[in-house]
Amino acid sequence: xxxxxxxxxxxxxxxxxxxxxxxxxxxxxxxxxxxxxxxxxxxxxxxxxxxxxxxxxxxxxxxxxxxxxxxxxxxxxxxxxxxxxxxxxxxxxxxxxxxxxxxxxxxxxxxxxxxxxxxxxx
Numbered sequence: 352x353x354x355x356x357x358x359x360x361x362x363x364x365x366x367x368x369x370x371x372x373x374x375x376x377x378x379x380x381x382x383x384x385x386x387x388x389x390x391x392x393x394x395x396x397x398x399x400x401x402x403x404x405x406x407x408x409x410x411x412x413x414x415x416x417x418x419x420x421x422x423x424x425x426x427x428x429x430x431x432x433x434x435x436x437x438x439x440x441x442x443x444x445x446x447x448x449x450x451x452x453x454x455x456x457x458x459x460x461x462x463x464x465x466x467x468x469x470x471x472x473x
Contacts, residue, residue: 357471358384361448364463366455368429371396371447372473375403375435381444381473390449399433399447421461428452434464441473 352360354372361370362385369385371392378400383392406419422433430450436442446468450460 352470354382354471354473355384357467358382360467361446361464364448364450364455364460366430366451366453366460367448368451369449373400373445373447375400375443375445385449387449392447395431395449396447399431399445403433403435403445421464423457423461426452430455430457430460432460432464434468436468436471436473438469438472441471444473446471
């Protein structure tokens with residue numbers, strides 16, 4: 352399945368508004384989809400790269416030998432989900448998903464994103 356199809360699959364999740372595939376090394380959005388409704392996904396990609404790098408650095412400082420499964424940020428009206436890709440073809444990339452908090456089921460969204468991410472080959 353194509354990258355575009357996988358991003359569109361993310362948009363089928365209840366409450367999904369926009370999604371980006373982001374390069375952790377550069378902070379650049381590799382691909383985007385959805386109606387960001389004024390949210391600049393390129394700026395969001397760069398900012399969330401800083402979030403991921405900070406989390407990875409903190410884990411290293413703490414001596415945690417573990418992997419980030421996802422990072423969840425709750426705003427008053429949205430959820431922002433960051434999900435690193437685990438397939439070797441996607442190492443160094445992460446999915447960034449914006450969800451409408453009033454329409455999304457966070458548990459189901461996490462489950463669906465994990466399944467989409469597991470099948471995503473770049």
